Amino acid sequence: MSPKHTARAQPPSPDGAADARIERAQNDSTVLPIDAESADRLSDQGLRLELVDTSDAAAFSAWLQAENRGFHLPRAAARAIDEQLQTGYRRTTGVWDATAADAAGPVATIACWPTPLTVPGERTVPSWAISAVTVAPTHRRRGIARQLIEAELRTAKALGIPVAILTVSEATIYSRYGFAPTATVTDLTIDTRRVTWTGPTASGRLHLVPMEQLKTDGRELLERVRLRAPGEIQLDEYLWQRLLGLVADDDDEAKHLRAVRYDDAEGQPQGFAIYRIKDGANFSSHVLEVKYLVAVTDDAHSGIWRYLLEMDLVATVTAPMQPIDDPIFWQISDVRGLSTTGHRDHLWARILDPKAALEGRSYAAPGRIVLDVSDPLGYADALILVEIDADGTAVVSTLDGEAPDDAAAIAITVNELGALFLGGVSARTLVRAGRITELRPGSADAVDRSFRSLVAPWLSVWF
Template structure:
């Protein structure tokens, strides 16, 4: 077995990309070698990203990627984030500290650059807490039993003067970015989508070996403004009695008004031959069930942690967001990674603005940096974490006060995977 010291962790350049891509596929249990077309598409997609690999005798055995990202905090401000992805270790090289070496280097560089947080989507839950990440959003998927929903099967369009139209991919690339930008300015947890994201989503750039064009539909208000858009696929399944049993699966649905959401969900439930609609990943308090005359027709089929956040700068993170009430709280933050631990006083004013400063005052609440990340976007409860022994009250009632300050009326949502 090669010793840890003999395994080199280093950036990946053009000449090493194909080998890095093979190791990436291996780690995710995909066919190891990609076609030249796919390799070139991925090379283009990752050209501006920070690629790192671990090499044993010249062969890539672990992969790591990070790239610049913008994450929306509570209140609509965005913060610069270090997005972490493509994390794999080949099965022959596990338990040798390769992930720790790559992660520690990346987080230190992100802190030096001035990123406020790091983010990732965790394939497995137990891995990332030891690096200071905490689950900051939850994803929920519903499956709608259309015949049971109570919707009128003869539905012909929105009743508010708006309309739903089908779109071609080139129209999505024109209209989608502006709509998504409006969404991400209004919903904590949403991340930015660059031009390449839209090219990949609409097939202009093929990231994988196969591509099936989805359907796209847009909702326009009575004034003609684009307020919602959906991408979906439909399978082809018929029962023994020649009855259609098709399922429409939503790839993504974004909207900036409840009217747009309602119209697009009703549209999906009105498609001929479709008897089930899978919602794709939504916020756990999504309005979908409430848009159905019978909300029980929407059954939760998946609910799990989604976006994980690692706070790199406590002061900037807490000052970037707004607060639900006025108040003051002293937090003792422990950071095993040594990047941003300390004691901080959070002051929130009546207008929702917050200030955060280091302090020597007695702590009200003590917590790990990963638990602070779980609270930062407003999704988790300090009272709940205290009951589980993951947050410690140094002053009676401090956890309840933290909830009054930090929790949000609507839960944060990250609609994307990266």
């Protein structure tokens, strides 16, 4: 690691119980050697698996261009490369083919980093965010992606991180690696000519603010809401600036973005929205697209939503990727003026260490549950007893003998454990779907009583 590398901007320091482990992983993840198992398998195909020195601008630039190509994005401009160099703390890996015409550019990419993941009980566990998974079209379906992903899962396990997470381009890719959808989003379209605001009247006021100002004010608000919904992660500076349209990739979009901040009656900022107004059927029927909305208080939520719905010259408000339990459904005069045009998987989770993952969250009800967890990749195979006390705290131990008489018991694969982890999916539904087996009758309901989250799991961003 070069001195320049150590000086690179790190994401803001994490919080709570996950602190020390994430900080250690942040320090270790970029220097931990490449996974030998995957390196050997790729080497058998004449390919080289290597970490990118992200302090080397030329090497990082070649990697980034390969990533952009993989996602069918335009070539990155010099400014975009500089900005992304901030993400140098990510473990940035590539695969090279010495026989390719452009041997300096990788034929496959992946980037991973540790981040706190919010879990039920407004707590966090360390998670391993996986992103930038691409394989060049010339090298597809030779098992390269499998080697990259398995390498990073083993790396996360070696760092002691209990869960890996990702957002997916296609829902057909990641189940084979033990991932399952764990948090959902919904896309809202609201006909503002049809609905009037029926929610509470907010007591504060709205301010139109420049993005540069929101860059500081908004960051703090973001931190204040991060623990609200299981599934949220801590945004690094790059992801945050991307939301604000302040990075080069979003230059066109940035021209159209507006920001409004909501301050409470005492003048304290309590929320903001970033939105864009697009052409509609005619000049009096523009479409307002909500890009990001943060409300620390219900009062701020009401103030901001009412502002958006009552915008002049706008006939439609769209709000992609909203939580499925948002109060907005109950704050408009005509519920059919709001349609949900998408309700889909968003965050996927892969449990690597069932004990640490399950002890990291809290539970809605006490209980004793035996989980017989099977994992085709072998990282999370376990026969465990989860004992949850009256406070919702769990102690997880390996079950040596018989399951206690009063315990519920289910057999579950690591995928379904990931689905249940944040409490957004019902065990009863998974039993009915044939995805979980009850080893004792009634066990799914016992799992649901403890595991279900009162707040619907949600992740507000792509990464």
